Amino acid sequence: MKLRNLFAVVMLSGVFSLLSAGLFVAMDAVDVAFTEAAVGAGISTVLMLGTLALTHQEEKPAQHSRALPFLVVFVTGAALLYGTADLPPFGSANTPVQQHVAPEYIERTPEEIDVPNIVTAVLASYRGYDTLGEVVVIFTAGIAVIVLLHGSSRPRRREEDEEAET
Amino acid sequence: MDHHFILRVVAKMLMPPIMLYALYVQFHGDFGPGGGFQAGVIFAVAFILYGLVFGLDSLRRVVPPAIVRAGIALGTLLYAGTGIYSFFKGKNYLDYSALADADNPVAGQHLGILLVEAGVGLTVASVMIAVFVAFAARAPEIKDTDW
Numbered sequence: 517m518k519l520r521n522l523f524a525v526v527m528l529s530g531v532f533s534l535l536s537a538g539l540f541v542a543m544d545a546v547d548v549a550f551t552e553a554a555v556g557a558g559i560s561t562v563l564m565l566g567t568l569a570l571t572h573q574e575e576k577p578a579q580h581s582r583a584l585p586f587l588v589v590f591v592t593g594a595a596l597l598y599g600t601a602d603l604p605p606f607g608s609a610n611t612p613v614q615q616h617v618a619p620e621y622i623e624r625t626p627e628e629i630d631v632p633n634i635v636t637a638v639l640a641s642y643r644g645y646d647t648l649g650e651v652v653v654i655f656t657a658g659i660a661v662i663v664l665l666h667g668s669s670r671p672r673r674r675e676e677d678e679e680a681e682t
Numbered sequence: 683m684d685h686h687f688i689l690r691v692v693a694k695m696l697m698p699p700i701m702l703y704a705l706y707v708q709f710h711g712d713f714g715p716g717g718g719f720q721a722g723v724i725f726a727v728a729f730i731l732y733g734l735v736f737g738l739d740s741l742r743r744v745v746p747p748a749i750v751r752a753g754i755a756l757g758t759l760l761y762a763g764t765g766i767y768s769f770f771k772g773k774n775y776l777d778y779s780a781l782a783d784a785d786n787p788v789a790g791q792h793l794g795i796l797l798v799e800a801g802v803g804l805t806v807a808s809v810m811i812a813v814f815v816a817f818a819a820r821a822p823e824i825k826d827t828d829w
Contacts, residue, residue: 546715547720551720551723554720554724559723628787631713631795632713633715636711637795640717641778645776651801654806655755658808658809658812661812661816665816666816
């Protein structure tokens with residue numbers, strides 16, 4: 517299947533994001549599903565559409581050969597599939613992830629933090645330093661977008677072009 | 683955007699529930715799924731919807747860019763400041779037990795989580811609005827006849 521209409525591609529990626537949010541719910545990761553639905557399906561789609569308004573709706577036909585990209589995708593996909601063979605079965609209680617610090621968090625949260633949602637306790641308190649890092653990442657990304665895009669709206673640029681021409 | 687009467691009315695009706703839901707997600711994060719990240723995004727969606735339907739100039743009047751930019755920094759500052767406060771109270775950085783009396787560390791944890799989640803929500807909402815405005819300001823305004 518080939519799609520050159522980028523509007524359709526953006527919509528399809530939004531649908532894919534919403535579907536994966538449903539998948540996360542089915543895997544009992546409601547917090548992740550929440551974020552995926554809000555950010556992936558919601559905001560990203562709007563921002564992608566905003567980008568489309570700045571560029572074009574149609575993708576330009578590729579000039580180069582498609583053999584190399586196909587090879588890269590094929591090899592990466594094969595490597596990922598090979599990697600899944602080593603994964604522990606889904607929901608297994610004996611995986612290293614479940615035996616490392618998770619039992620300690622579950623045990624200590626009721627007496628130390630006393631919030632019913634252990635995800636929040638881990639995210640905000642036990643791993644507060646990591647979450648601070650995430651906030652700083654969002655902060656930096658926001659500042660970067662403002663610096664790159666602010667104050668260079670199109671009308672003004674046209675005026676500058678006219679000044680340059682005269 | 684003078685036509686599209688239904689779109690405008692529905693957008694206006696949806697905005698308060700979206701904001702209320704964002705606040706619910708923000709403050710109910712201790713009990714169920716959700717928290718500052720999700721709440722910030724949902725809160726920003728209300729303003730982005732407003733900007734999409736009523737135009738960028740209306741959005742700029744509702745939330746001036748200076749306030750949005752201040753929000754980005756203030757949220758991060760609130761989070762980091764909570765850590766620095768506990769630092770000066772003689773505990774580790776971001777150890778919220780320092781926020782309450784020594785005999786009641788759990789209350790300090792509750793207050794700390796509330797504060798940092800508020801910081802996260804403020805930063806995320808402000809960044810989302812700022813990014814949307816930055817993108818939308820570059821595109822030429824869509825004329826009513828183009829719809």
